[in-house]
Amino acid sequence: MSTTVSPLAPTHVPDMPRIAGVRLATAAAGIRYKDRTDVLLALFDKGTAVAGVFTKSKCPSAAVDWCRAKLKGGEARALVVNSGNANAFTGKSGKQSTTLTASIAAKAAGTTPARIFLASTGVIGEPLDATKFDGVLDNLVQSAAEGGWHDAARAIMTTDTFPKVATATVKIGKTEVHINGMAKGAGMIAPDMATMLSFIFTDAPISSGVLQSLLKTGVEDTFNAVTIDGDTSTSDTLLAFATGAAAANGAPKITRAADPKLKAFTKAFHGVLADLAEQVARDGEGARKLIEIIVEGATSKKSARKIAMSIANSPLVKTAAAGEDANWGRVVMAVGKAGEPADRDKLSISFNGIRVATKGARDPSYNEAEVSALMKQQKIQIKVSLGLGKGTDRVLTCDLTKEYVTINGDYRS
Helix, strand or coil: CCCCCCCCCCCCCCCCCCCCCEEEEEECCCCCCCCCCCEEEEEECCCCEEEEEECCCCCCCHHHHHHHHHHHHCECCEEEEEEEECCCCCHHHHHHHHHHHHHHHHHHHCCCHHHEEEEEEEECCCCCCHHHHCCHHHHHHHHCECCCHHHHHHHCCCCCCCCEEEEEEEEECCEEEEEEEEEECCCCCCCCCCCCEEEEEECCCECHHHHHHHHHHHCCCCHHHECCCCCCCCCCEEEEEECCHHHHHCCCCECCCCCHHHHHHHHHHHHHHHHHHHHHHHCCCCCCCEEEEEEEEECCHHHHHHHHHHHHCCHHHHHHHHCCCCCHHHHHHHHHHCCCCCCHHHCEEEECCEEEEECCEECCCCCHHHHHHHCCCCEEEEEEECCCCCEEEEEEEECCCHHHHHHHHCCCC
């Protein structure tokens, strides 16, 4: 957890409304460091629906395995999140740790382990001592209260420099419902179904099946369109919880993803995901520039995504941005290596709205001083026009600085 906040951190942090049916509490359990808040407990009222998407890594953490297995029940009563230890690549002890953690949490919350959901983030390969949760979770159950969203987001941070929260209020039918979200992630970010850790909460009466559908479609152009360093985590977890408490105020129960009453909620839900995903990009380890990459004119959206990711994950493109160098040749390189259809002589490239290359050559009106001045801005947009079709996509990333190397060269110490 850095003491220096990223210069790209949002200037406005929203007030987070209460979500009926959700209570939060945090504590310092000494998972890795003494006297650091490192455990979050969220308690849910009976009947809370749950959905989730997870890493596609073939080496998932023990917590990911646990959650995948418990999602089938469709109901959650508690969420336990710890930072400092990912409980990944920990063999049989990892599985034992999740079982013990869930058992301790279930006993404290008065429910069954099958309704406990877990997430862990931090160092990979170190055993997680689940006995540290004993007693701590009992105290958290007693102190859990509505509110405390910013403290909760801070508890799950590792190398993050600021807590990431987002909220939206929308109507289902004639009834107002709320959506709150939090996320953590700054390095090892190239999500594949989710981000490092993110949790969404709503009082809307939505079934687990509908919630699952919302998540599956929602991540594609939000969390899955963000990359910091091209590395997909073993722990990527995105969970959503719907308490249904707004039904008491007249909100209709939503059991079909195609229900027209869900339209405004879907837009707001995706907006919260997009907000959190951008905050992850803004907090990339050592980042000083937010980079938006837009690819248009590709043969398909899928092709545009691959090209955009090739640009976003290029160390040469990212270091050029860090050095405020308008080196469009590196963008050409990244387009060419993507393995997707591209025609050199139809290619156009723009930096922050100024075209720098067109039709396979430098733009005739290119002005180095003008473009270099734009590169000093905190947000850089790179737009690539392929001229081959209608496929378009957008990806967010950040620059690659010396600080990234410092953070990751020293991560375990």
